[in-house]
Amino acid sequence: xxxxxxxxxxxxxxxxxxxxxxxxxxxxxxxxxxxxxxxxxxxxxxxxxxxxxxxxxxxxxxxxxxxxxxxxxxxxxxxxxxxxxxxxxxxxxxxxxxxxxxxxxxxxxxxxxxxxxxxxxxxxxxxxxxxxxxxxxxxxxxxxxxxxxxxxxxxxxxxxxxxxxxxxxxxxxxxxxxxxxxxxxxxxxxxxxxxxxxxxxxxxxxxxxxxxxxxxxxxxxxxxxxxxxxxxxxxxxxxxxxxxxxxxxxxxxxxxxxxxxxxxxxxxxxxxxxxxxxxxxxxxxxxxxxxxxxxxxxxxxxxxxxxxxxxxxxxxxxxxxxxxxxxxxxxxxxxxxxxxxxxxxxxxxxxxxxxxxxxxxxxxxxxxxxxxxxxxxxxxxxxxxxxxxxxxxxxxxxxxxxxxxxxxxxxxxxxxxxxxxxxxxxxxxxxxxxxxxxxxxxxxxxxxxxxxxxxxxxxxxxxxxxxxxxxxxxxxxxxxxxxxxxxxxxxxxxxxxxxxxxxxxxxxxxxxxxxxxxxxxxxxxxxxxxxxxxxxxxxxxxxxxxxxxxxxxxxxxxxxxxxxxxxxxxxxxxxxxxxxxxxxxxxxxxxxxxxxxxxxxxxxxxxxxxxxxxxxxxxxxxxxxxxxxxxxxxxxxxxxxxxxxxxxxxxxxxxxxxxxxxxxxxxxxxxxxxxxxxxxxxxxxxxxxxxxxxxxxxxxxxxxxxxxxxxxxxxxxxxxxxxxxxxxxxxxxxxxxxxxxxxxxxxxxxxxxxxxxxxxxxxxxxxxxxxxxxxxxxxxxxxxxxxxxxxxxxxxx
Numbered sequence: 070x071x072x073x074x075x076x077x078x079x080x081x082x083x084x085x086x087x088x089x090x091x092x093x094x095x096x097x098x099x100x101x102x103x104x105x106x107x108x109x110x111x112x113x114x115x116x117x118x119x120x121x122x123x124x125x126x127x128x129x130x131x132x133x134x135x136x137x138x139x140x141x142x143x144x145x146x147x148x149x150x151x152x153x154x155x156x157x158x159x160x161x162x163x164x165x166x167x168x169x170x171x172x173x174x175x176x177x178x179x180x181x182x183x184x185x186x187x188x189x190x191x192x193x194x195x196x197x198x199x200x201x202x203x204x205x206x207x208x209x210x211x212x213x214x215x216x217x218x219x220x221x222x223x224x225x226x227x228x229x230x231x232x233x234x235x236x237x238x239x240x241x242x243x244x245x246x247x248x249x250x251x252x253x254x255x256x257x258x259x260x261x262x263x264x265x266x267x268x269x270x271x272x273x274x275x276x277x278x279x280x281x282x283x284x285x286x287x288x289x290x291x292x293x294x295x296x297x298x299x300x301x302x303x304x305x306x307x308x309x310x311x312x313x314x315x316x317x318x319x320x321x322x323x324x325x326x327x328x329x330x331x332x333x334x335x336x337x338x339x340x341x342x343x344x345x346x347x348x349x350x351x352x353x354x355x356x357x358x359x360x361x362x363x364x365x366x367x368x369x370x371x372x373x374x375x376x377x378x379x380x381x382x383x384x385x386x387x388x389x390x391x392x393x394x395x396x397x398x399x400x401x402x403x404x405x406x407x408x409x410x411x412x413x414x415x416x417x418x419x420x421x422x423x424x425x426x427x428x429x430x431x432x433x434x435x436x437x438x439x440x441x442x443x444x445x446x447x448x449x450x451x452x453x454x455x456x457x458x459x460x461x462x463x464x465x466x467x468x469x470x471x472x473x474x475x476x477x478x479x480x481x482x483x484x485x486x487x488x489x490x491x492x493x494x495x496x497x498x499x500x501x502x503x504x505x506x507x508x509x510x511x512x513x514x515x516x517x518x519x520x521x522x523x524x525x526x527x528x529x530x531x532x533x534x535x536x537x538x539x540x541x542x543x544x545x546x547x548x549x550x551x552x553x554x555x556x557x558x559x560x561x562x563x564x565x566x567x568x569x570x571x572x573x574x575x576x577x578x579x580x581x582x583x584x585x586x587x588x589x590x591x592x593x594x595x596x597x598x599x600x601x602x603x604x605x606x607x608x609x610x611x612x613x614x615x616x617x618x619x620x621x622x623x624x625x626x627x628x629x630x631x632x633x634x635x636x637x638x639x640x641x642x643x644x645x646x647x648x649x650x651x652x653x654x655x656x657x658x659x660x661x662x663x664x665x666x667x668x669x670x671x672x673x674x675x676x677x678x679x680x681x682x683x684x685x686x687x688x689x690x691x692x693x694x695x696x697x698x699x700x701x702x703x704x705x706x707x708x709x710x711x712x713x714x715x716x717x718x719x720x721x722x723x724x725x726x727x728x729x730x731x732x733x734x735x736x737x738x739x740x741x742x743x744x745x746x747x748x749x750x751x752x753x754x755x756x757x758x759x760x761x762x763x764x765x766x767x768x769x770x771x772x773x774x775x776x777x778x779x780x781x782x783x784x785x786x787x788x789x790x791x792x793x794x795x796x797x798x799x800x801x802x803x804x805x806x807x808x809x810x811x812x813x814x815x816x817x818x819x820x821x822x823x824x825x826x827x828x829x830x831x832x833x834x835x836x837x838x839x840x841x842x843x844x845x846x847x848x849x850x851x852x853x854x855x856x857x858x859x860x861x862x863x864x865x866x
Contacts, residue, residue, distance in 0.1 A: 072111035086219035086825025112210035115201035212476035217823025221443030224830000283324035315691035382475025382614030388434035430579035434607025434723030488534035492545030492569035546730030547802035596679035607723030611731025634665025640799035654692030679717025
């Protein structure tokens, strides 16, 4: 039986690139399976792709025949002609406007029954609309994952000299205290503990003893992240048991810390004060903890009315990863994707020359082709593209790719309630445009407003559901996912496009974070490491398509994974605005798992926020330990206590900030798909403040198989993972991701052939005319001025 294989694009170049991508895809044996049948390929390209101006179609019987015809097209030296069963045409809009009508279903069915596929193709090539579904009856074919549209890559950036103009902390020491042996009662034990803690605070914070009291928050006396670590170390050395920075951070008054130490370290305090004989009198007993059986949902009705949500499409781009397959390959190889500032962002050089001590701003996780865009595809002029925040450009491009990956014709989404939820903020591109010397027009306002990023996606795809930007700092992407899930479960959305994007176009954010002591001195993100010294900023974009699980199954969608639960909270009034709060983080996890009805014992991986700061990592682990304990974590029989792996993708790509939740989620989806846990790099020695010894957690330091958990009856449970993101100003978010195990034979929908965009440079740069993408490359420097700048810049590495 023969099938029609249609292609269309907005240019002949893109049409040929689309053909090349499918040829390359089908030529790779790893992509071939029972699902990549000629019938499924035809069906996917027919119903899951938009019909555009330039069209091409093949009539073939087998996949090898399709590959052969694609090869003919690719070697046609640019001459696209009618060959045997190969049809190519261009829609002349004025001439054919009246002909752009839908061919009646009975005519299509008659042609098909007569085997007259050429007639069907000729009508489609000439511009008539076809409902391809009329070619099928009975059991429908499957939609499968195929390469997406190939966009144009033109450069769009303002013509300006991106010059950025500029302005450090000290720490003291402490000396250890000695303590004499004492015989005490319970009240004296507390009083002596308080007195010793006050003395330690006095020595480290240099605050007069008479001003220190047990009820005032130590941050009011100048405690910051540096002195907090010193205080924790001083307390540990003094009492001969460990108090971590995270534990101190959770109890930032002398009174609260004393109560905590008496509850958690009562025996140790009694021994320290030579009062062991008082243990029996004080009623110190071991506490029995009740637990829940492994594999049993302890609150089976908790998720009533909130159905699981399926991930049916994905796309993305991250440092040194132009697509998600390359992203996974880099994670699998344990690659460090941090680099120096790309040469195309030349304004940073002048900034660093003015402030050579600002060495920490010289590196980051940068994506390639930041300035590239295909405005014509999206109906935009070159002028508008150039002044438009590249974050908006990326959202349009990767939303299109994600919808294609889900196997949907983008125009079909206008008939359903489709929502858009995007994590996006202002990155400073508006300042580059304003300083370019060009006259500003009405397009400038819409070009830089973050809200327009989400709205532009809704506008282009003609979507009528909610269209919302989300900006909760580093928690933004997971908050966007949470909002989308709520709207789906509330019946507001049938489908949701959720994205997170983060680009760095000026050095100012780097400089501010560097002065706060948050950036790594070595340009490496080292989560959980004893050598952790801060994070590295990074760029990225990730877009996913969500749908209610039952509807996705009914619609025969491909399903990457299932989101079983999500939640968001805030730290409230904590120690200071930007301080993490382990109690709030623990409370969030507790509520999310209880509402989802998920037994914490069935979760054996956590993708942490894990930024690589000494305090932040310790606080997060403290919150995790508390949440697992409260949720009834049980040591599996005959196993080590360490049953739950933890990791952080930031060790590979840096902290992608507003897009970090997307980077984490996509990593976990690929881990589930490949049944593999990838290592967290730069973690040769574990931060002792994490106190992992008696916890359920271990850091994944080598690639390893991700084993399934079995319930008490021996049945394998789907792999489950938690993913956390915590915002700079107190917003916490967490989702539960579950492997989709139903190997359905009836999957109809699969990713469509990827459109090849025709991208050119759109960036404003007056001083250097030639765009240079990627990291610094001396071979691409033409003038002596360029090479002198390169030498000054390169010498700093």
